[in-house]
Each structure stands twice: as C-alpha cells, then as structure tokens.
Amino acid sequence: MNDHSDGLLIIDHLHKSYCHDNTETEVLKNVTFRVGQGEIVGVVGPSGCGKSTLLHLVAGFDQDYRGDIAFCGQKITCPATERGMVFQSPQLFSWLKIKDNIAFGPKRQHMAKEDISAQTRIFLERVGMLDFLDYYPEQLSGGMQQRVALARALIMKPKLLLMDEPFSALDYQSRLEMQRLTLKLWEEYKPSILLVTHDIEEALLLADRIIVLSKGPGEIIRELSVNFDRPRDLSLIKSLSFHQLKSQILDQLSVLM
Numbered sequence: 001m002n003d004h005s006d007g008l009l010i011i012d013h014l015h016k017s018y019c020h021d022n023t024e025t026e027v028l029k030n031v032t033f034r035v036g037q038g039e040i041v042g043v044v045g046p047s048g049c050g051k052s053t054l055l056h057l058v059a060g061f062d063q064d065y066r067g068d069i070a071f072c073g074q075k076i077t078c079p080a081t082e083r084g085m086v087f088q089s090p091q092l093f094s095w096l097k098i099k100d101n102i103a104f105g106p107k108r109q110h111m112a113k114e115d116i117s118a119q120t121r122i123f124l125e126r127v128g129m130l131d132f133l134d135y136y137p138e139q140l141s142g143g144m145q146q147r148v149a150l151a152r153a154l155i156m157k158p159k160l161l162l163m164d165e166p167f168s169a170l171d172y173q174s175r176l177e178m179q180r181l182t183l184k185l186w187e188e189y190k191p192s193i194l195l196v197t198h199d200i201e202e203a204l205l206l207a208d209r210i211i212v213l214s215k216g217p218g219e220i221i222r223e224l225s226v227n228f229d230r231p232r233d234l235s236l237i238k239s240l241s242f243h244q245l246k247s248q249i250l251d252q253l254s255v256l257m
C-alpha cells in the first residue's frame, strides 16, 4: 500500500467563478479533497461541472479563485514541471521530431546533452515508441501521439500528473491500451495522478479514489474508495467485483446527476 496520509496536493474550500459580460458564473463550489503521495484520484461528473477548470487551477494556469490549493505545502502560483499535464489532445509540437518533443522540457532545464539523449530513448522505449524517434507527430496515429505525450510528461519526473480526459479521443482498443500503459508506468514511477474522465470504467481501473462532482457549479457529492489490489491489469475489467462496483456507482450517479 502507498502512504496516502500526507496530502501531496491539498485543496481546501475551493470556489471558482468566471466573469463574462459583467455576469459572474460559479463553476466550482466549496471543493475540498487531498491527493496523497503516489495516489491516483479520479474526478468524474457531468459535462460543464468544472473538471477541467479544477485541473487548470492545480496546474497553475489560473490563480483567480477563493480557498486554498497547496502542493507540497506551498500555495500554487504558477505552472511547474513537478505538476505535469496530459491533455485530451496530445498537443505535440508539430514542427519538432518525436525525439525533440520529448527532449523539449529537459533542454529547457539545461540537462546535459548526453543525458537528454539517453533519457529520451529510455522514455520512448517505456511507451513503446523508440522506433519513431525521427518521425514528426503528423506521421503518427492519435494513440501513438498520446503515448509520446505521456513520455513527454513523465521525462520531467513530475510528482503529480494531471490528466484531462487523456484517452477520450481514442477508439476503444487504443484507450484500453493506454490505460494498460498508464498502470504499467504508474507501477514504475509512482507519480500521484489527478485524472479527469467521463469514463467510469477508466476511473475504476486506474484510481484509488473517485471524486464525483455535481452538475455545475461542481460540488463534491460523493467520494468513493476503489480498493482493488495492485498491480492491476485489464483483466480487472472482466471481474465480477469490478462490475458490481461499476453498477453501484452508475446507480448513484443516475440518482444524483
């Protein structure tokens, strides 16, 4: 078991509103939860309930909120590599080869050239993309690009990985493959993960805990522990206990949303 007691990320009474045409719209309401060291927390909820907004605040893209967001005991004031992000679309730099996309972050951190080259190969190998070093993003499928995006985030050794619907644009089989890869990489690097997803199965497969937000303004209406043993693999999806928990959650969601 991981030690989740410390709260790597602490979100405390978070409120977020957007102002548009002099009208204020509340998007997140009184959101309080923690993500422990090495813990995977899934966030689910209806469209527009503020899931992406929550990730953007934790990423440090926006500091206009009420309440507290603390990471490693410090208020979040800007984006940082220790909080890596994987988006729904891979967002690779189209003008750079795959190896240079991966090397982009380490170069900005002035890592030694030979280390960058070695690390790039290691991370591309981990995501099964070593044969595509010299390709450009447009030459790869969506699933392959998302593998590269995962490697690009992980090479920075983030303590927290923020994943915003990372596999929702992929077909079912590619999505399963990415979920399998995420489980494998998590076993290896154990980053904490805050995962926004529409897919209850994905949240159940990957997460230790699931936070359910209400319709906007998003408020936490349920927090569920997912106690399946680790290491997990895709066979979990076929198990009776998985189906039982999934149908329990779906029942709760259909009442609450």
Ligand SMILES: Nc1ncnc2c1ncn2[C@@H]1O[C@H](COP(=O)(O)OP(=O)(O)OP(=O)(O)O)[C@@H](O)[C@H]1O
Pocket (backbone or CB within 6 Å): 018, 019, 020, 027, 045, 046, 047, 048, 049, 050, 051, 052, 053, 054, 216
């Ligand atoms: N920059 C912005 N300015 C104004 N309103 C915004 C902005 N970003 C998001 N919103 C509004 O905030 C609400 C929450 O949006 P958000 O994208 O966080 O929801 P979500 O739960 O991630 O939705 P989905 O599941 O459809 O991706 C929406 O009503 C959206 O229109």
